Amino acid sequence: MKDLQEILMDGGRGFSGITPEEISAARHCMEFAISSGASQARVSVSKNVLNSVQLLNGEVDKVSRNADRSLYMHLFVDGRYGTYSTNRFCAGGTEAFILKAIERTRLLAPDNCRKLPDPSRYARNAITGREPGLYDCSYEGISPEDRISAALSGAIFGKTGKDGGYGIISEECEYSDSIDDCYMTDSQGFEGRHTETSFSFWSELTIRDNKGDRYSGYWWTASPHRDRIRIRECSPAALSEAAAQIGAARREGGRFTMVVDSRCSSRLAAPLLNALNGSAIQQKNSFLEGSAGQKIFPDELTISDRPWRKGQAGARLFDTEGAATAETDIIRNGRVEMYFINTYYSGMLGIPPTVDGPSIPVIRPFISRSLAGGLEYEENDINLQTILEAAGEGILVTGFNGGNYNRATGYFSYGVEGFFFKNGKIAAPVKEMLITGDMVSLWKSVIAAGADAREGTRWQIPTLAFGNVDFSG
Amino acid sequence: MNQEDFFNIFRTDRAQMEQAVSAGLSSGGDWCDLYFEYTIYNDLLLKDGEVNDGSYNEDFGVGIRVLDGEKTGYAYSESTGLKDMLAAARAASSIAGGRGRQERIPAIETGRGRTGRSSVMEKGIRPDGIGNPEAGGYMDKRLHQDLYPVVRTWDKEDHGKFLPLLKRIDASVRSKDGSVVKVMVHLADYQSYIMMFNSMGELTADSRPMCSITVTAVFSRNGKTENGTASWSHRFGADMISEEVADRLACKVVEGMDARFDARRPKGGEMPVVMGAGASGILLHEAMGHAFEADFNRKGQSIFSGKIGRRICSPGISIADDGTLPGNRGALNFDDEGVPGQKTYMVEDGILSSYLHDRISASFFGVSPTGNGRRESFRFNPIPRMRSTYMESGDADPDDIIASVRHGIYVDEFSNGQVRIGEGDFTFYVKSGYLIENGRLTAPVKDINVIGNGPEALSRITAVGNDLRIDEGTWTCGKEQNVPVSVGIPTVLVSSLVVGGE
Numbered sequence: 003m004k005d006l007q008e009i010l011m012d013g014g015r016g017f018s019g020i021t022p023e024e025i026s027a028a029r030h031c032m033e034f035a036i037s038s039g040a041s042q043a044r045v046s047v048s049k050n051v052l053n054s055v056q057l058l059n060g061e062v063d064k065v066s067r068n069a070d071r072s073l074y075m076h077l078f079v080d081g082r083y084g085t086y087s088t089n090r091f092c093a094g095g096t097e098a099f100i101l102k103a104i105e106r107t108r109l110l111a112p113d114n115c116r117k118l119p120d121p122s123r124y125a126r127n128a129i130t131g132r133e134p135g136l137y138d139c140s141y142e143g144i145s146p147e148d149r150i151s152a153a154l155s156g157a158i159f160g161k162t163g164k165d166g167g168y169g170i171i172s173e174e175c176e177y178s179d180s181i182d183d184c185y186m187t188d189s190q191g192f193e194g195r196h197t198e199t200s201f202s203f204w205s206e207l208t209i210r211d212n213k214g215d216r217y218s219g220y221w222w223t224a225s226p227h228r229d230r231i232r233i234r235e236c237s238p239a240a241l242s243e244a245a246a247q248i249g250a251a252r253r254e255g256g257r258f259t260m261v262v263d264s265r266c267s268s269r270l271a272a273p274l275l276n277a278l279n280g281s282a283i284q285q286k287n288s289f290l291e292g293s294a295g296q297k298i299f300p301d302e303l304t305i306s307d308r309p310w311r312k313g314q315a316g317a318r319l320f321d322t323e324g325a326a327t328a329e330t331d332i333i334r335n336g337r338v339e340m341y342f343i344n345t346y347y348s349g350m351l352g353i354p355p356t357v358d359g360p361s362i363p364v365i366r367p368f369i370s371r372s373l374a375g376g377l378e379y380e381e382n383d384i385n386l387q388t389i390l391e392a393a394g395e396g397i398l399v400t401g402f403n404g405g406n407y408n409r410a411t412g413y414f415s416y417g418v419e420g421f422f423f424k425n426g427k428i429a430a431p432v433k434e435m436l437i438t439g440d441m442v443s444l445w446k447s448v449i450a451a452g453a454d455a456r457e458g459t460r461w462q463i464p465t466l467a468f469g470n471v472d473f474s475g
Numbered sequence: 476m477n478q479e480d481f482f483n484i485f486r487t488d489r490a491q492m493e494q495a496v497s498a499g500l501s502s503g504g505d506w507c508d509l510y511f512e513y514t515i516y517n518d519l520l521l522k523d524g525e526v527n528d529g530s531y532n533e534d535f536g537v538g539i540r541v542l543d544g545e546k547t548g549y550a551y552s553e554s555t556g557l558k559d560m561l562a563a564a565r566a567a568s569s570i571a572g573g574r575g576r577q578e579r580i581p582a583i584e585t586g587r588g589r590t591g592r593s594s595v596m597e598k599g600i601r602p603d604g605i606g607n608p609e610a611g612g613y614m615d616k617r618l619h620q621d622l623y624p625v626v627r628t629w630d631k632e633d634h635g636k637f638l639p640l641l642k643r644i645d646a647s648v649r650s651k652d653g654s655v656v657k658v659m660v661h662l663a664d665y666q667s668y669i670m671m672f673n674s675m676g677e678l679t680a681d682s683r684p685m686c687s688i689t690v691t692a693v694f695s696r697n698g699k700t701e702n703g704t705a706s707w708s709h710r711f712g713a714d715m716i717s718e719e720v721a722d723r724l725a726c727k728v729v730e731g732m733d734a735r736f737d738a739r740r741p742k743g744g745e746m747p748v749v750m751g752a753g754a755s756g757i758l759l760h761e762a763m764g765h766a767f768e769a770d771f772n773r774k775g776q777s778i779f780s781g782k783i784g785r786r787i788c789s790p791g792i793s794i795a796d797d798g799t800l801p802g803n804r805g806a807l808n809f810d811d812e813g814v815p816g817q818k819t820y821m822v823e824d825g826i827l828s829s830y831l832h833d834r835i836s837a838s839f840f841g842v843s844p845t846g847n848g849r850r851e852s853f854r855f856n857p858i859p860r861m862r863s864t865y866m867e868s869g870d871a872d873p874d875d876i877i878a879s880v881r882h883g884i885y886v887d888e889f890s891n892g893q894v895r896i897g898e899g900d901f902t903f904y905v906k907s908g909y910l911i912e913n914g915r916l917t918a919p920v921k922d923i924n925v926i927g928n929g930p931e932a933l934s935r936i937t938a939v940g941n942d943l944r945i946d947e948g949t950w951t952c953g954k955e956q957n958v959p960v961s962v963g964i965p966t967v968l969v970s971s972l973v974v975g976g977e
Contacts, residue, residue: 058545058774066549067566068854085530089553103531109635111525146569171775208776208897216778218897252973255743285522285657286693287702350523404893404902405924410693410700413740413922415975417893417902434900436924436975438740474743474975 019131019183019197020049027091028073028187034097035077036189039104042078042118044323046186047071047091054178055149060159062150063174075100079107083116115349118323123355124192125320125327131183131197135313136226138199141181144228153177156203156233158241168209168245171216173237175205179228192324200315201228202458205236209244217250219243224458226315231458243400246421250431253422255474259396260437261389261467263420264454266401268463273407273414273441275305275360275461278332278340280347282409289412289441290338294353299336299445302368306331308462309361316362316460327357364462367453373467385454386465391426392450393467397435398423405436412441418473436474444468481670481680485511485537485555492672494557498564499541500674503571506542506834507564508673510811511555512853514665515630521641521660529634538853541567545773545835549856622799622806622816625684625712629666632713637662640721647725648692652732657693662686664713671813679813685804685959686711687949688720690728694736701735703728708804708949708959715802731887731907734919741910741920741974747883748925748972749876749911753944754888756964759794760864761892762901762929765954767796767821767829768847768859769836771896778899778930779827787827788933791869794822796831798846798862804950804961805863812848812857819845822933833859851956861952865963869939873966876938878914884974885909885916886925899929924975932969940966 028047035043049071056064073096075086084107088099127133159173183197204222211217221239223231262270274290282288290298309327311317318327323344331339340356348355367381373392390398398421405416415438421428447469455462482488492509499507513535520528537555541548541564548570552563641660648658667683687708694701705727707720750758771777779787798807798816807816812834820828830836833848836859849860877885885908892903905923909916945963952960 062546062570064547064549064856065567065570066547066856068549068551069553070854071553083528087530087532088534090533090535099533106529106531106634109638110519110529111527111638113525113527116527174774208774216776216897218776218895285659286695286700287657287691402893403895403900404891404904404926406891406904408702408922410702411922415904415922415924417900417924417926417975419900433898434926434928434973436743436902436926436973438743438923438975474973 019181020047020185020195024049025185027096028185031073031075031096031100032187032189035075035100035104038101040077040079042189044076044118044186044188046074046184048074048182048184050180050182052178052180053149054176055153057153057157057173057175059173060154060157062153075103077103077107078116078118079104081112081114081116082107082110083113084110115346117345118188118190119325119345119355121190121192123325125194125324128194128196128319131185131195133319134196134198134317136198136315136317138201138227140228141179141199144179149177149179152203152233156205156236158237162241166245168211168248170241171208171210173205173207175203175237177203177233186324188324194320194324196318196320198226201225201231203231203233203236205240207237207240207244209241211248215248217244217247219245219247224315226313247419247431247433250419250433252434253432255435257470258473259393259449259467259469260399260471260473261386261393261396261423261465262399263386264452264456264463264465266399267466268459268461269402269416270444270466271363271365271461271463273412274445275332275363277409277412277441278338278342279359280341280343280351283341284347284350287409289410293338294341295338297337298442299333300370300448301335302370303333303336303445303448304331304366305333306364306366307360307362308364311362314362315458318361321358323358325355325357327361332360332363360461362460362462364455365451365464365466367451367464370449373449382453384450384452386452387426389450389452389465389467390423394426395424397421397432397473398428407441414439414441414444438472438474444471447471476680476682478678478680481668484513484668485670487511487555487557487560489672489678491557491560495539495560495564496672496674498561499539499568501565502568504541504543504548504568506674508540508671508812509560510538510540510850510853511670512536512538512667514667514852516665517629517634517663519634519637519641519662521645521658523657524645526638526641534852536853537563538850538856539564539567540856541570542835543571545839546570547835547856551853620801622801622808623684623710626714627712628682629664629684629686629713637716640716640718643718644690644721644725647722648690648728651725652694652729654694654696655692655729656695659691661689663689669811671809671811673813677813679809681808684710684712686713686716688716688724689949690724692728694732696736699736701732703732703735706949707947709802709947710804710806711802735907735921738907738919738921740923741884741918743923743973743975745971745973747880747911748969748974749880749883749885750964750967750969751885751887752873752940752942752964752966754946754948754962755886756865756946756962757889757892757950758901758903759866759964760861760952760960760962761894761903762899762927763794763933764796764861764864765894765896766899766929767831768861769830769832769840770859772830773836773839776897778897782827783830785827786825787822787930788825788936790825792822792825792933792936792939793820793867794864795820795867796847796861796864800863800945803863803945804959805861807846807849807862810846810848810857811850812844814844814846814848817846819847831859831861833857849958851958855956858955860954860958861960863945863961863963865943865945866939866965866967868941868943868965871938871940871966873940873942876940876966876968877911877916879938879968880911881913883911884920884925885911894929899931900927901929902926925972926975927972932972935970936967937970938968942966
């Protein structure tokens with residue numbers, strides 16, 4: 003078996019992923035579990051390498067190189083179920099671990115709904131792991147020096163002028179790249195593999211204005227593909243973010259149109275999608291319980307799952323139990339089309355299984371008739387500026403600072419920061435404001451969605467606009 | 476456990492560790508340390524009346540860190556074989572840029588900062604510290620007090636015996652409130668064996684238990700749904716889990732549910748806020764505590780940068796971060812750099828007296844490490860982190876504090892919060908609380924936020940109760956890495972904060 007530390011030493015260069023020996027070992031673990039008393043078993047091996055270079059004020063501050071390999075097992079024993087993992091992946095030791103796992107499973111209460119998926123639901127096309135197009139072969143040629151160069155290329159500390167009424171106190175940046183390789187097999191014959199690379203860079207700048215007040219700004223770029231990250235844009239963007247907040251103040255509260263920038267709009271999409279999760283539904287801890295098939299949201303709202311978008315972060319052919327993913331609508335024209343139901347919750351709720359969760363949720367761009375005022379917009383042309391102009395006046399949210407929502411009721415309260423806008427243009431920065439409401443009402447009031455979701459994010463949530471949102475400050 | 480026990484767990488010995496440290500310093504660098512970890516996690520989950528889900532996971536490895544000034548090189552290995560450790564050490568050594576070994580070692584507990592390097596040198600220790608006859612290692616010094624002694628470690632426990640306890644909680648919750656529709660009870664425990672070795676030749680070991688029980692219940696009344704959660708977490712062994720603990724959790728999860736169903740959002744605005752003793756200490760952790768962490772101050776990012784020795788709040792207010800509370804979730808015999816657990820005052824009588832340091836920041840500021848160098852696991856390098864953070868008791872009667880407010884909010888518990896370190900701005904979500912009207916708690920409130928600025932809020936504290944309580948909940952701090960912490964506060968009056976409401 004290839005020595006992981008050789009990979010480490012090589013800084014990831016030449017990473018060959020999961021080896022045939024490791025695949026054989028996984029199969030052996032599954033067979034050993036079955037021969038030792040498990041009625042069904044799912045085994046996966048995961049291997050990943052992460053390299054990162056962190057800069058502080060333009061100088062290398064931290065270099066790390068990490069390699070992991072783990073074995074995960076889902077065991078079904080006498081109608082009982084347990085999950086187990088170890089990173090002590092060696093012959094002999096693994097068998098003792100499996101025997102212990104079987105013994106532990108037998109402690110638990112039987113549960114008839116625990117079983118492997120119906121084999122007809124399995125993905126059969128995840129052979130090499132590279133089918134979703136998330137593997138960038140240039141990864142193999144990256145040297146430690148390349149990583150340091152990439153990191154340094156993004157720093158601006160000491161390279162900017164002192165005009166603008168502020169000075170940079172500190173700049174932190176990090177370049178990182180990683181490769182993840184996962185192989186999964188089960189006792190019903192499923193075999194699947196998923197391999198992906200990831201490249202990212204982020205920058206955070208802290209500045210101090212003439213009054214001595216500090217402001218920070220953050221920007222990032224990420225992609226499965228090395229040539230698609232835009233390192234040099236991050237620090238200038240982070241600096242702009244920080245500088246734009248100078249003079250930010252609380253505004254008097256009231257009801258405003260709220261536009262939420264695509265950098266943070268997933269914060270509002272997550273409660274909606276999480277509420278459709280089978281676990282939340284079955285545990286009656288969802289504000290969308292009973293919503294399947296119901297028209298709840300505006301006609302214009304369509305949220306789809308697009309797991310087969312080749313080369314896009316989040317693409318996958320199978321879910322965590324091997325079930326094939328599908329291109330599907332989650333909410334279509336305001337109607338809830340599906341819950342995320344795995345085999346277990348299918349049994350518990352008595353409804354057909356789907357997948358365990360969204361892969362690449364995408365919101366169809368639109369501007370509502372009330373906002374469009376008779377103008378026609380091409381879907382792909384809708385972006386932040388278009389929406390601001392259509393909305394005219396309101397508050398643009400560029401970040402959330404704290405807050406939460408109640409999973410059962412959907413009531414929320416979030417701290418927000420951003421800008422007051424008027425006549426479609428940014429007028430003044432705002433801070434220390436809160437939005438309150440409930441998730442269902444909020445999403446009923448969605449009046450626009452852009453075509454500008456950020457590249458490199460798994461959830462493709464674009465700029466959103468909501469009408470009549472309650473702000474307090 | 477003795478030294479040999481730890482050597483056996485990690486299948487290594489002092490000679491091999493010395494070789495790894497030498498490899499770590501082979502390209503230069505001032506400091507090298509090894510962090511060995513073997514952690515065994517157990518989980519049992521009761522859902523729908525049965526304990527039908529469980530897991531067992533183990534994690535094993537060694538993290539190797541090389542410091543060159545304040546710069547860090549880090550790598551880890553999931554094997555502690557010599558060959559693998561040497562490979563990881565050489566990878567970590569790359570931070571030194573191949574400039575060759577330097578005649579420098581870092582300041583460790585000299586209190587003299589950067590110049591302290593020479594003070595250590597004066598002792599005649601080899602630059603790499605290996606073979607230092609004085610170092611001895613904490614293994615030989617023994618602890619004055621083990622902060623978390625256990626009868627039997629969690630990895631040796633028969634977990635089957637906890638199933639009745641989980642079912643007892645389930646039954647107890649259901650018996651206390653007829654509107655309960657779902658109950659989940661989660662027992663999570665782990666046992667960590669930690670061994671640390673550094674280029675000063677210090678060998679340190681720690682055996683860390685942790686146990687958490689979390690109970691979640693969903694209630695339904697007249698078509699309305701609410702949920703309640705209660706948790707209990709300590710560095711205890713199984714011998715400390717009792718039916719009394721189980722019954723207390725069952726009571727806590729249904730407690731105040733009538734008020735929650737009746738609770739409304741109040742009219743928002745700027746008003747006095749009384750923070751109840753205990754769990755509302757999370758505000759202290761988030762809004763002030765992070766800004767005291769020395770890495771943010773070393774980088775000039777914190778709102779408290781450059782303010783050591785200055786008054787930041789009223790006399791009579793003292794804020795501590797304490798790793799010495801026996802059995803506490805944030806307790807540490809040693810931090811993850813081998814520095815003994817200790818109690819650190821960040822604010823003493825209103826004066827900012829110390830940041831929270833790891834070895835890097837302590838060296839930078841020329842002070843002793845405060846035992847706050849912590850990490851999630853061997854996969855992470857240590858950074859300054861809190862342990863148990865609390866405000867010490869004042870002299871006010873909590874009832875008098877409430878009685879002094881004409882119109883405001885009393886916060887029982889915050890569920891979470893967030894802070895911007897540079898600006899100090901924070902927002903906290905109020906899980907449960909009450910309106911204060913004419914000095915009395917009246918209508919229950921929920922699902923609102925309080926928003927403010929950390930230093931401003933500190934300066935607006937006008938009364939501190941005599942009832943400090945450290946919360947028992949399962950608090951986990953997520954600054955880059957997850958580490959267990961605890962929070963506490965006495966009843967405190969902040970004269971003015973923004974409360975978000977209708």
